[in-house]
Amino acid sequence: MSYGEAGPAARMSGVGASSLHPAPRVAGHAQAMVVEYERHGVWVVAAHGSCDLESISRLEEALTTAVRRHPKVVLDTSGITFADSSLLNLLILTHRAGALRLAAPEPQLQRLLEITGLDAVLYVRATVEEAAAC
8 A cells, every 4th residue: 555545544644634635835845744544453654745854844743653652663655755864864763763664665765775774774665565564
């Protein structure tokens, strides 16, 4: 399951969270929209949009809460359109706090993970289902 398939039971947060349309632009940056749902007994957080210093707060809040409440969390990255070191830092902190898995990184994010070596530290899988199973 990917961001777009989360369905009506998903909990959404972020600017523009009342619909599945991309979030409006705020101060020149689109806020990341976050959808959360349970899949195969694992809590999934799906991010959509830009994940940089000015737009990552919703995702940070969702991941921080998720790792406190759930034994395993999958971050569906298939909807992330841009990522920088802010996201990488959040991934490291979340990984340290709990069992984080990454699913479906787009080529730009996959490249960042490879360059920084995070692909060897984090569990990165092609789909949410694969990430939930590991």
